[in-house]
Amino acid sequence: MGTHVGDRAVVLGGSMAGLLAATVLAESFAEVLVVDRDELSGVAGPRRGVPHGRHAHGLVARGQQVLEGLYPGLTEELRTAGVRPGDFSSDIRWYFNGYRLASGHTGLLSVPATRPVLEYHVRGRVQAIPGITFLEQYDILGLETTADRRRVTGARVQRQGSGSPEVLHADLVLDITGRGSRTPVWLEELGYPRPEETRVKIDLAYTTRHFQLDSDPFGDDLAIIPVATPAHPRGAFFYRLPGEDNRVELSLTGVLGDHPPTDPEGFLAYTRSLPVPDIYEAIRDAKPIDDAVMFKYPASVRRHYERLPRFPDGFLVMGDAVCSFNPVYGQGMTVAGLEALALRDRLRRGALPDARQFFTEIATVIDAPWDFAAGADLGYRGVEGRRTPKIRMANAYVNRLHHAATHDAELTAAFIRAAGLVDAPESLMRPGTLLRVLRHSLRRPVGAPSAAPAPARSGELSS
Numbered sequence: 157m158g159t160h161v162g163d164r165a166v167v168l169g170g171s172m173a174g175l176l177a178a179t180v181l182a183e184s185f186a187e188v189l190v191v192d193r194d195e196l197s198g199v200a201g202p203r204r205g206v207p208h209g210r211h212a213h214g215l216v217a218r219g220q221q222v223l224e225g226l227y228p229g230l231t232e233e234l235r236t237a238g239v240r241p242g243d244f245s246s247d248i249r250w251y252f253n254g255y256r257l258a259s260g261h262t263g264l265l266s267v268p269a270t271r272p273v274l275e276y277h278v279r280g281r282v283q284a285i286p287g288i289t290f291l292e293q294y295d296i297l298g299l300e301t302t303a304d305r306r307r308v309t310g311a312r313v314q315r316q317g318s319g320s321p322e323v324l325h326a327d328l329v330l331d332i333t334g335r336g337s338r339t340p341v342w343l344e345e346l347g348y349p350r351p352e353e354t355r356v357k358i359d360l361a362y363t364t365r366h367f368q369l370d371s372d373p374f375g376d377d378l379a380i381i382p383v384a385t386p387a388h389p390r391g392a393f394f395y396r397l398p399g400e401d402n403r404v405e406l407s408l409t410g411v412l413g414d415h416p417p418t419d420p421e422g423f424l425a426y427t428r429s430l431p432v433p434d435i436y437e438a439i440r441d442a443k444p445i446d447d448a449v450m451f452k453y454p455a456s457v458r459r460h461y462e463r464l465p466r467f468p469d470g471f472l473v474m475g476d477a478v479c480s481f482n483p484v485y486g487q488g489m490t491v492a493g494l495e496a497l498a499l500r501d502r503l504r505r506g507a508l509p510d511a512r513q514f515f516t517e518i519a520t521v522i523d524a525p526w527d528f529a530a531g532a533d534l535g536y537r538g539v540e541g542r543r544t545p546k547i548r549m550a551n552a553y554v555n556r557l558h559h560a561a562t563h564d565a566e567l568t569a570a571f572i573r574a575a576g577l578v579d580a581p582e583s584l585m586r587p588g589t590l591l592r593v594l595r596h597s598l599r600r601p602v603g604a605p606s607a608a609p610a611p612a613r614s615g616e617l618s619s
Contacts, residue, residue: 160184160185161503169475176496180500183504190291215267217264218576227278230281233277242266244265245264249379250572296312308470351464352463358411358455360452363416363418364448364449365405367443368442378396381393382431390416462512464512466512479491482530528575531547531551556597560597560599563602
């Protein structure tokens with residue numbers, strides 16, 4: 157248990173990051189209020205506040221470890237609910253640059269639950285924690301502060317349809333409302349500077365459709381994932397849904413305006429252009445369960461709160477409200493979990509966290525996954541951003557590593573550990589790993605892409 161820090165904390169936002177924060181706050185506050193505009197209790201399907209929830213969602217290996225630590229037995233609970241965990245390498249067919257990586261056992265668990273299912277089970281755990289109360293279908297109006305505006309003392313909210321604003325007084329307020337966070341505006345209204353922003357415009361879209369198959373294309377595998385790269389910019393996440401009836405989810409991805417169509421013919425044609433024929437063969441004659449839906453993600457955004465010269469007391473910002481990652485890398489929920497652990501460590505010191513110190517601390521949590529994702533996105537020539545020598549060298553080396561990993565399962569495991577935030581990116585430069593990459597550098601990748609790279613506008617993609 158934590159040390160008592162205050163009587164009440166208010167969490168603005170009840171998505172995964174908000175749930176994780178509420179969990180650790182409950183150790184140090186007598187009462188935790190979680191405010192969200194959506195209906196949450198009992199909701200097991202997609203909801204308005206999580207538009208990406210209808211599409212493939214990833215929880216990388218470190219995220220699974222964090223969730224299991226906060227909610228012991230969660231993985232087994234999901235298994236009982238029909239989710240089949242497996243190994244991140246040996247149970248998934250990974251393709252990079254159109255070639256399949258060699259697979260081997262890593263010991264890192266992949267838990268292929270859909271986002272609504274994962275959130276439903278985590279929310280159930282959080283709702284069972286004494287002292288946590290959910291205020292559902294509430295609009296968030298703004299912050300309440302002291303007269304000198306140096307301290308936030310609560311949040312102004314309004315139940316939808318009631319027409320009566322109310323103030324939730326609190327010792328600590330956390331904005332965890334996601335990409336659409338209004339904290340930059342609120343700060344400006346209170347006389348504080350807005351945080352600097354770094355944007356990497358990728359112009360990504362997911363298009364997702366569900367199918368009922370006549371046969372199982374996976375065998376013992378959980379998923380088939382051709383990852384989008386500059387060489388093959390069209391990607392996909394294809395995996396079985398819980399149950400024994402061969403229902404599958406296919407999320408197609410495209411960048412820089414090359415978005416997967418939602419009409420049946422266009423969706424199928426886009427699938428056929430992937431460098432993995434297994435996916436097209438599996439769905440071309442399959443029965444669709446629903447219509448295709450699209451989700452657009454224009455840019456990754458990082459707000460540098462750690463650089464602000466001053467910030468009001470009693471107020472913190474976390475999750476996507478601080479940094480929103482390109483979702484194809486599956487890092488967002490894991491980083492939110494790591495931020496929650498950082499918050500818990502601060503609270504266990506027995507005082508309200510100093511905002512500037514906290515932002516500096518979570519910036520170190522964000523740095524590695526941001527560099528990993530933003531650096532990879534800058535491998536696409538059409539993505540705007542500064543390509544430092546470090547980024548160019550890293551992208552060239554990782555490309556060589558992917559080619560070498562078609563021969564060497566140890567390299568696949570090393571990459572998955574780094575991409576899964578279990579090991580630091582620098583681990584890929586260890587002498588043993590470098591030697592393995594060099595050993596295979598003159599060999600051709602195993603196999604060959606089955607489809608030509610998707611057409612791109614001139615000058616759009618790097619070679």
